[in-house]
Amino acid sequence: MREIIPARWKNRIQNFFLDLDARIDSTLFSSGKGLRELYERYSTFMDRFYVGRWKRWVFIEPLSEAATIGLGGSILMLALAVPAFRETADDDWLKKSDLAVTFLDRYGNPIGSRGIKHNDSIPLEDFPDNLIKATLATEDRRFYDHFGIDIAGTARALLTNAQAGGVRQGGSSITQQLAKNLFLSNERTIERKVNEAFLAVWLETRLTKNEILKLYLDRAYMGGGTFGVDGAAHFYFNKSARDVNLAEAAMLAGLFKAPTKYAPHINLPAARARANVVLDNLVDAGFMTEGQVFGARRNPAFAVDRRDEASPNYYLDYAFDEMRKLVDTFPKSYTERVFVVRTAIDMNVQRAAEEAIENQLRQFGRDYHATQAATVVADLDGGVRAMVGGRDYGASQFNRAVDAYRQPGSSFKPYVYSTALMSGFTPNSTVVDGPVCLGNWCPQNYGHSYSGTVTLTQAITRSINVVPVKLSIAIGNYPKGQNPKNEWEAAKRGRAKIVEVARRFGIKAPLPDTPSLPIGADEVTVIEHAVAYATFPNKGKSVTPHAVLEVRTGAGDLVWRFDRDGKKPLQAIPASVASDMAGMMSHVVSEGTARRAALDGIPTAGKTGTTNAYRDAWFVGYTGNFTCAVWYGNDDYSPTNRMTGGSLPAQTWHDIMVAAHQGVEVREIPGIGMGTKLPQPTTPATIAANNAPKVLETKPGPPPVLTKRGADILVRVEKLLDEAGKTAGKTSSSDQAAPVSTGALAFPENYAAVGPGDQTAPAPRKN
Template sequence: MRQIVPPHWKKKIRHWMLDLDARIDSTLFSSGKGARELYERFSTFMDRFYVGRWKRWVIIEPLSEAATIGLVGLILMLALAVPAFRETADDDWLKKSDLAVSFLDRYGNPIGNRGIKHNDSIPLEDFPDHLIKATLATEDRRFYDHFGIDLAGTGRALMTNAQAGGVRQGGSSITQQLAKNLFLNNERTIERKVKEAFLAIWLETRLTKNEILKLYLDRAYMGGGTFGVDGAAHFYFNKSARDVTLAESAMLAGLFKAPTKYAPHINLPAARARANIVLDNLVDASFMTEGQVFGARRNPAMAVDRRDENSPNYYLDWAFEEMRRLVATFPKSYTERVFVVRTSIDMTVQRAAEATVENQLRQFGRDYHATQAAVAVADFDGGVRAMVGGRDYGASQFNRAVDAMRQPGSSFKPYVYATALMNGYKPTSIVVDGPVCIGNWCPQNYSHSYSGPMTLTQAITRSVNVIPVKLSIALGGKSPNPAKAGRVKITEMTRKFGIKAPLPDTPSMPIGSDEVSVLEHAVAYATFPNRGKAPIPHAVLEVRTGSGDLVWRFDRDGKKQTQAIPASVAADMSEMMSHVVSEGTARRAIIDGIPTAGKTGTTNAYRDAWFVGFTGNFTCAVWYGNDDYSPTNRMTGGSLPAQTWREVMVAAHQGVEIKEVPGIGMGQKRPPTPQAAAAMAAGTPKIIDTKPGPPPILTKRGADILVRVEKMLDEAIKTAGKTSSSEPPKPLRPLSSSSVAFPDSFAAAAPGQAAATAPPRKN
């Protein structure tokens, strides 16, 4: 057999690969041998420095561990410092200030201010010596001795707090507090404290101690919407910080810790008690003697009484946050920080809402075991006309209308029914009220019984729990998990309505177990009377600079409404919900002459009670409950919430042209009275018994006239009473058209005189 000789090129490749393999093997062997020799040489060299016995464990090992820990700590500190130093990226951080916003109501009347109210033009040397000493003695006694972080003060604070079992003493230096004020927020997290420490050291390297103290005195929040001691001195004492007394300085220095808690215009006794602690600090720090502070103890500061300045504070806080977000959308080249903002608030409605909540809680709160309430009133553009975030802003600044998330109960069901109508159901569709279970969860009706077949209108009127759950299952169709698929559709629908709350997917979601806010709930309901268009809640209507230049306007630059559901579905939902008021669970919300619709809501253990409803003009949500989630005394949405809603909405419709609600018109026909039924049976002309028309509107001029008439009658009666018994009393002179003019609401105008009526307020 002839031997096959491989081609020449294959032979070369084989030799090249063998050569490469040999070279790799040789290199690895040489490298290993060299590494061993190098290691042996290094070991021989290091053996010269070997330390054994006690010297190793006492000196060498601790130093080695310290070096290792120090290196790791340095790397960790650098990693933590990077996010902190990013906060200083703005080159204009020292000059940059917060917004200063003056708010107007929808008619252009001033209602309050938010943002910076400070004056940084006063040099440090012009501040009274006792004001600076009071600040240092209370906030940072070793301010001029530390490098930005007072390690001794922090350790002392930790010991004090550990012994007291709670936070009794703060450990932050003035520099740390300034870093927080300039760059960070007030959230209580470890991340914020770490950033604060790095930024404090950073500030100490760039500013002198006096510059840091001056900035702190100018930028610290002092309560009442004021920043800096000079702004606070003007607000609380009507004087410059240059002129404050020792007692007033002590009260101002006491505000740094908790300006809201110790604000003298809110809680003067607490402010004076805190000022007395500041005086103790002055003596303990050896800045003053007991004799020097004795006069301030005997004659404490008296703040200006500002209780009559009844600003809508919950509303202003929310509007200011909206303004912050709005300014963030302006071009970066825009440097203006002072604005005048016209809002959508109607102070007539606002005061009525505040007074109604206070009156209801004062009269019925104890019986129902309810301590808090929230109200939001809005128009169909989404402009919020009134907002009550709690019973007392001075006692708690937490806005329950915006920030509190509470279970809506049955007031969530309209979103479920709207989803059903969007998927082929009709208000007259028949559903069966009967047992249903999802897994091991079986919903129960309020009556713990079932009513059998009924229409969707009847189901929402009677607030049946089983029906929305059955609808959620039916909406899922033929999917493997129809209940879950149906809830997904319901969630998508609520998003279209404007609800941004998380809404976790739970079997009980269709009957209102997920949490929403009062404001979002109120404005979402406006979609029904707004022909299916979902408005966006807002406070700002117009933004101008301090010089009057127009910057932004909602109708021109704001977000536009979206069509959430067809107008026909919205009309059907309004008609269905009108039965809840006329014959269902919310009959206390009936307003004669004004078409009304809505839905009550009551959660488990009566923790939350709601009524959310609308007319042709406004939408409104009312919530009652307790901050600690404790149950009320069987309060339902048809009780205090519906009653409050009615009183607020009556005030909101004063002087307003009443509009019809699509799907309802101007109201439903009432059942004929027995007299009308008898007349119809007798063949008399048909009598239509409907709800009476809107109540007569009493204009301001008409009210003034009635007051004048009352005074004149009182004076006439007094004059008649003083007449001698022997002298017959003089007859009263009749009122002529020249002495008083009645508006056309009461009588025709006198000849030659215009009717005294005021034009209705526009929506």
């Protein structure tokens, strides 16, 4: 029985699998047969529609290819549209830019306004007919016929520009321009143009043509810090947009293309020429006849003279951007769009800053080949008291104090020295000023010379470049006194610590890791740099730059207040380090590269900065009351004529701070009190360094460039003085003439001396 049972189960298992295999084979055969029959039926059915010969290639194949390409194009367009439609995710998209803000100074006096008030703006039907026609004829003649993108107009613009070899006509419709104003920036990239096109189509589906035109007239920037045609009409003509005549309407319509270039208060001839082009467009479009525009040609518009009005436009732009970000933090349920904002600006300091920069550029800008400057003055709590973003707001609205990233040069070194003090160094610690190389990069001091053993105080006073680089190596995670085997890795770790400390100060610029970072080869903004220095007089606490002090509704209800709701100070560095740094940096002003910044009776500390090829010149300094940064240079990064941070920047800083301290109780700076200096080191190794040549004390003036003839004259004068001294010595030994310093003749009083070590070395070469 034991042998029969297993055999029986074995047969059953075999039969089961044979049956299963048969079923599978049968199913596959039946399925294949069914599919063949189905395909034959399908083929028989489709044969009825067969098109052969020429009809196939003329109709069927093109339609098939078009369907394939259309499907692929639809998928591609959907992928491209996703980034654009993300901009519309906010349900409040129409009101994001719809703020009406009236700005007050710190004392409650009105200083200007920004934004628009959509609900109370002029209805479209109240705008003059000639203004509407002038806008359409110039910006988008087929506005009421296209779907958001004027394909014919774009093609015409491309053809015209190709024939002219440059940009002569714009291809963007009014809807596209509105999409840019509402959602996008002014950057000229393909991505922005693609997003603009999709958003234009989206706007056409959400708004009527009249609503789009109305928003465009209200939101477009019109120059002079104004937005919308009504604001521009008030600014340029002292009247409402309801009351402008044809000549004025043509001038307003001409501003849409380039408000900075054609602003009548800046360049009236250019504005009138542009208005004449608008009148031509009215005739070409058939909206008016030549006879109707003849009067406007003969009697062009006159703009109100605004040259004497000193509106702090750079400051207002910065405050408005800050206000828009602040509104985004309010609860979603908050629907108020009209605000009155009290700012930290002091108009006396603001005017002093503007005048100081304009005076220096007018007097010395041509000699130094410098065309632009920027400055920020701030309280020690970060409140911005004054801001100058450029020489002329009417000529350029680009805010160099906020948006421009420039190399700080030696003015970056205080962050390096602060890191060193936090790593165990002291102001009297000594470092050998001698050759050092990181890879193929070897930093050089100004003058290509070395001073031997110096203290940190002496190094920052004389703005020595080698010392910060050696400090970056020394603080790179190695025990004090130990020589690292790999200086490159040590310097890399040290730079990481320096960047971390700079972040605590409030520097948010990228600060990429490069060997030349310790001497200021990376880029920062003026406002961040200025307010970061407030950490030193604040006993090591960093603060946030801000313009807004208080926000109220139009009805006067308090919404936000900085001292209650703003960001609190952060302990960035120990108070003892801040005090030591203040003492070290006070020597820069009293006996170093920034003597022109010294204030009579007011304790001062700071640091100059000059970058490679003299492209940027800085002075950043502070008192017990304020901090201030001054930058000079050129927008195209072209070199200046040997301008250093100790020349125009230091002098400008001095002039601004003298005005800022008028009527203000002077406070001491922790670490130097009311002006006392740190005791001079008395070690034998540093006594010799103290006897090094000091920077010449000179007044602002042209760069130290002498012709050969001038140099020959100075040599002859020197010889005459020597001979006079010898003659006096022969006639009376008791009344011998004192020796004359030839160095004093090398640079006359009206020539600017170049401070040593105040220029960054070239960036390392790439292998």
